[in-house]
Amino acid sequence: MAETTVKYEKTKGLTDKPLSYCPGCTHGIIHKLVAEALVDLDILDKTIAIASVGCSVFSYEFFNCDAQQAPHGRACAEATGIKRVLPDNIVFTYQGDGDLASIGIAETIHAANRGENITVIFVNNAIYGMTGGQMAPTSLPGQKTTTSQNGRDTDWTGGPIKISEMLATIDSVAYLERVSVHDPKNYLKAKKAIKKAFQYQKEKRGFSMIEIVSTCPVNWGMKPVDAMNWVKEEMIPVFPLGVFKDKGADNE
Amino acid sequence: MAKVLMKGNEAIALAAIKGGVDAFYGYPITPQNEVPEYLSKHLLANGKVFLQSESEVSAINMVYGAAGAGARVMTSSSSPGIALKQEGISYIAAAELPCLIVSVMRGGPGLGGIQPSQADYYQATRGGGNGDYSLIVYAPETIQEVADTIKESFDIADYYRNPVMVLVDGLIGQMMESVDFDKPIKERFLPEKDWATNGTANHPGRRNVANSLQIDPNALEQHNIHLQEKYNLIKKNETRYEMINFDDPEYVIVAYGTMARICRSAIEMLNKEGIKVGMIRPISLFPYPEKAFDEIPKNAKGILCAELSMGQMLDDVLIANNGRHKVGFFGRSGGMLPDPEEIVDAIKNFSERVVK
Numbered sequence: 001m002a003e004t005t006v007k008y009e010k011t012k013g014l015t016d017k018p019l020s021y022c023p024g025c026t027h028g029i030i031h032k033l034v035a036e037a038l039v040d041l042d043i044l045d046k047t048i049a050i051a052s053v054g055c056s057v058f059s060y061e062f063f064n065c066d067a068q069q070a071p072h073g074r075a076c077a078e079a080t081g082i083k084r085v086l087p088d089n090i091v092f093t094y095q096g097d098g099d100l101a102s103i104g105i106a107e108t109i110h111a112a113n114r115g116e117n118i119t120v121i122f123v124n125n126a127i128y129g130m131t132g133g134q135m136a137p138t139s140l141p142g143q144k145t146t147t148s149q150n151g152r153d154t155d156w157t158g159g160p161i162k163i164s165e166m167l168a169t170i171d172s173v174a175y176l177e178r179v180s181v182h183d184p185k186n187y188l189k190a191k192k193a194i195k196k197a198f199q200y201q202k203e204k205r206g207f208s209m210i211e212i213v214s215t216c217p218v219n220w221g222m223k224p225v226d227a228m229n230w231v232k233e234e235m236i237p238v239f240p241l242g243v244f245k246d247k248g249a250d251n252e
Numbered sequence: 253m254a255k256v257l258m259k260g261n262e263a264i265a266l267a268a269i270k271g272g273v274d275a276f277y278g279y280p281i282t283p284q285n286e287v288p289e290y291l292s293k294h295l296l297a298n299g300k301v302f303l304q305s306e307s308e309v310s311a312i313n314m315v316y317g318a319a320g321a322g323a324r325v326m327t328s329s330s331s332p333g334i335a336l337k338q339e340g341i342s343y344i345a346a347a348e349l350p351c352l353i354v355s356v357m358r359g360g361p362g363l364g365g366i367q368p369s370q371a372d373y374y375q376a377t378r379g380g381g382n383g384d385y386s387l388i389v390y391a392p393e394t395i396q397e398v399a400d401t402i403k404e405s406f407d408i409a410d411y412y413r414n415p416v417m418v419l420v421d422g423l424i425g426q427m428m429e430s431v432d433f434d435k436p437i438k439e440r441f442l443p444e445k446d447w448a449t450n451g452t453a454n455h456p457g458r459r460n461v462a463n464s465l466q467i468d469p470n471a472l473e474q475h476n477i478h479l480q481e482k483y484n485l486i487k488k489n490e491t492r493y494e495m496i497n498f499d500d501p502e503y504v505i506v507a508y509g510t511m512a513r514i515c516r517s518a519i520e521m522l523n524k525e526g527i528k529v530g531m532i533r534p535i536s537l538f539p540y541p542e543k544a545f546d547e548i549p550k551n552a553k554g555i556l557c558a559e560l561s562m563g564q565m566l567d568d569v570l571i572a573n574n575g576r577h578k579v580g581f582f583g584r585s586g587g588m589l590p591d592p593e594e595i596v597d598a599i600k601n602f603s604e605r606v607v608k
Contacts, residue, residue, distance in 0.1 A: 015459075046451035048321070060461050066449040068320045068462040071343050074313035077305065081317025081325070082449070084301045085275050089321075089451050107313070110306035 013039045017061045024217040024224025027055060027123065029181045030190075031062055034094070034121055037195040038065065041202060047090040048082055050075045052104070054096035055129040063094075073104025076111035079118045090201055092119040097138040098128045101163050105137075108163070112207045115172030119197045120209040122163065125216040126235060133219030137161045140238055145219075160238055164211045168244035174206035176245035180213040182231040186241070193243075205247060213239050255430040260420065261286035263395045263431050264328065264354055267402035269294055270433050273352070274323040275301035277314035279333060282366045283422035284356035287328040308333040312340030312353075319349035320462035322448030324406050328354035330422070331372050332363060335380060341415060342381025346464035346475075350409035352402070353387070353417045356425040359587040367587020368423035368510060373564035376419045377538045384476050386483050387417045388490060389537040391508040395429040397535075404437040411440050412486055413447075419537065421560065423510045423589070486539055493541035494533040497523070501530030503599050504548050504577075506569050507558040508534045510589070515558055518595035529599055537565070542572040554578040554602050558595060561585055563607075570608060580605030 013035025021027040038044040044065050051060040053072035060067035070078040075093035083091045100108050100122050111118065127145055128134040135145040135152055138160045142151035164178045175197055179190035190212060197208035213235050217227040243249075258266070265287050268276070276291045288304065295302040301318075305311035311327050318325040329337060334355045344351060357372045359365035376389045388408060392398045398420060405416040449460045466472035497519055498504075507515045512533045522529045532544045548555065555577050557569040563581050573579055582598040582605060584590045598605050 045453040045456075048449050048451065050317075057465060060463060064459065066451055066460045068317060068449055069347075069465055070316075071313060071339055074309070074316075074340070077310040077313035078317035078320075080303070080305075080310075081275070081277060081314030081319075082321045083317075084303060084314075085318045085323040085325070086321050086450055106306055107310050110310065114303075 011035045011039055013044055013064050014062055015064045019062060020058050021055065022218045024215065024227055025055070026181050026212070026214045029187065030121065030123060030212055030214070031059065033191050033194045034092070035063060036191070037198045038090070040195060041198050043090045043198065043202060046088070047092065048086070050079050050091070050093040052093060052095040052099040054099050056094050056096060056123065057130065059094050073099050073102070074107055075099065075104060076107040076116070076118070076120065080111055080114070080116050083116055083118050087117070090198065092121060092198070094121045095123070096129065097122070097124040097126065097136045101137045101161050109167070112167050112170050112173050112209070115174070115206040117201055117204050117206055119201050121194070122209055122211040123214045124211055124239065125214040126160065127216050127219050129216045129219055140234060162239065164209070164244045167209060172206055173209070173245050174247040175200045175208035177243045178211040178213065178239060178241050180231055180236060180241055182215070182228040200248060211239070213241070255432045257428055257430050258395065259286060259426065259428050260395050260398060261356065261425040262290045263399050264402055264418070265290035265294070266433060267399040268326055268352065271403040271406045272324050273300070273326050273406065275318045275325045276327065277303050277305050277311045277318070277325070278327045278329060279305050279308045279311050281330045281333040283358055283425050284328050284330050284354065286425070287354060308336035309339065312337035312344070315351050316340055316344050316347070316349065319344060319351045320347065320449045322445040322450055326352035326354065328356065330356045330358050331360050331369070331375070334372060334375060338380035341379065341387070342383055342385055343464050344415050345381070345385035345387065346383060347462045348413040349415070349462060350406070350413055351415050352405050352409060353415055354402070355417055355419045357419065357421040359585065365587045366422065368421035368560065368589065369585065369587055370421055370509060370511060370560035371562070371564065371585060372419070373537065373559070373561060376417055377540070385479065386538050387415050388412065388486055389417045389419055390492070390535060391419045391537050392424070392535065393509055393512050393533065395424065395427070396431050398424060399431050399433055400435055400437065407437065407440050407442060408490065410442050410445070412482060414482065414486070419509070421510050490536060491539045491541050491543070492535035493544045494535060495544060495547060496531040496533060498530040498547060499528065500549055501528045502553050503527070503529045503602065504552055504555045505529060505531045505558055505595070506534070506555060506565070507531065508537065508565070511558050511560050514590060514592055515595055517592035518599070521592060521596050522599055527599065540568045540572065545572040548577060552577055554580055554606065556580045556582055556598060556602065556605060558582045558598070560589070566607070578606050579608050581607050
């Protein structure tokens, strides 16, 4: 009789709680990558996750580690509070673009500027998902949302704010990369980037953020496959992928 | 340590260190700046955490994080700054995390002024944050009482897993008095913080989560019932007040903090004139010392609520009095402090002061 070998199993970095995300949304993939990184680096049992406000508000139920749930936009402040009293633990925030780039932009910039040794997982899908598809600070020019029904008018509301580019100007940021999970090649790049960000935190190199250009098929009004294509064809030209800062690479 | 002469704000800071504070997060605002200034020097020198945040909003959320992680943590601010902290305070109370919030009141509303005031009684006892929550609020009168209260507040916060607010005004923050920092505080049995989010390595087999989200209305109602039960226990155990000159008084003044100090002088002057006036001095504002009002003689002519506001504690006085006596009000605001003679006059012309 042939021996049974395990080829694949769900990461121990996630609980068994069913995810609350919509079909075709990339939050699930990103959760998996984060959880796998925590397991691979053997840091899961000293990690504290910060759930933010938005679709990922329940992420404290999904990551299989200690967690805190932050008020809207305050994740980086809460992470700072924890990390300063527990400097040897691993602390990460998991935030969407409304939470991080709009209401929480001050907390994000100042945490980066202080070089807080935390990791920020920034899921940018250019829309407010949980509240039903309103315009986000990262919505694309002309993008139709429930609060920009004729398409985002950049003369009236400004253009999509580019967080990675902004944070790259800050000296104390250690690692900054924008990735996507819209196809297998980019998925592997994203996996590597997320793991590297946590590796940097483990090595106490300072602030790291991975921005993941992401989908929201339901509120974009698209089928999942079309949403993946929209990431590739519409979002990435506005939010180009790549490494914006890598202090490790600079030093080595 | 013998008695030392110390400024109120610095005494707050030193008392916090004596009380075992691990971390301070805050943002500058007058008239409480000596608190963070003193702590920045002395906490960092002792391997503890002092961090100046980018805003009050951020500071209170740093407190939330550190409290959740199990640290003894505090912030301090003044009126408009405490307004900005209300969101985080509601979350901390909801998640049942212990911390100390020092509020050094100045005149309002809006940017108001920087002179002493008691116009944030509602803010402290009713809260500006959302939902059914309460802080434990103490309003000490002397710098010695400030130091004792601050020291003990960490234990009280830990015991009940509830934020404690120590409420003073800019006068107490800025004046100097002699203080003994070694006065013993009540010993309490404090359970281990086995709920702290400090990594599952510290508590294998159990994930700890600091959270205020309850999407199931049933669960949220149960949580609110649990909180109310806790607040009732706090009412039973932690109500504090002082009865002053309560020898068959004709009139009773109710005042706290700086206003109570001014009223003490007024009471002496009135007694010399043969008018017997006593005072209820609430030390805990939540829980409010309602039972003290049962000690007011039936034939007393009235109760004068005196505040450095346009009448906020007055609500609690009316509730506690429950229609038994006439209640009058005397208030100054905007940072103006009355002379004791003004209180004397208010008692002598009590009928003009009656509100109910």
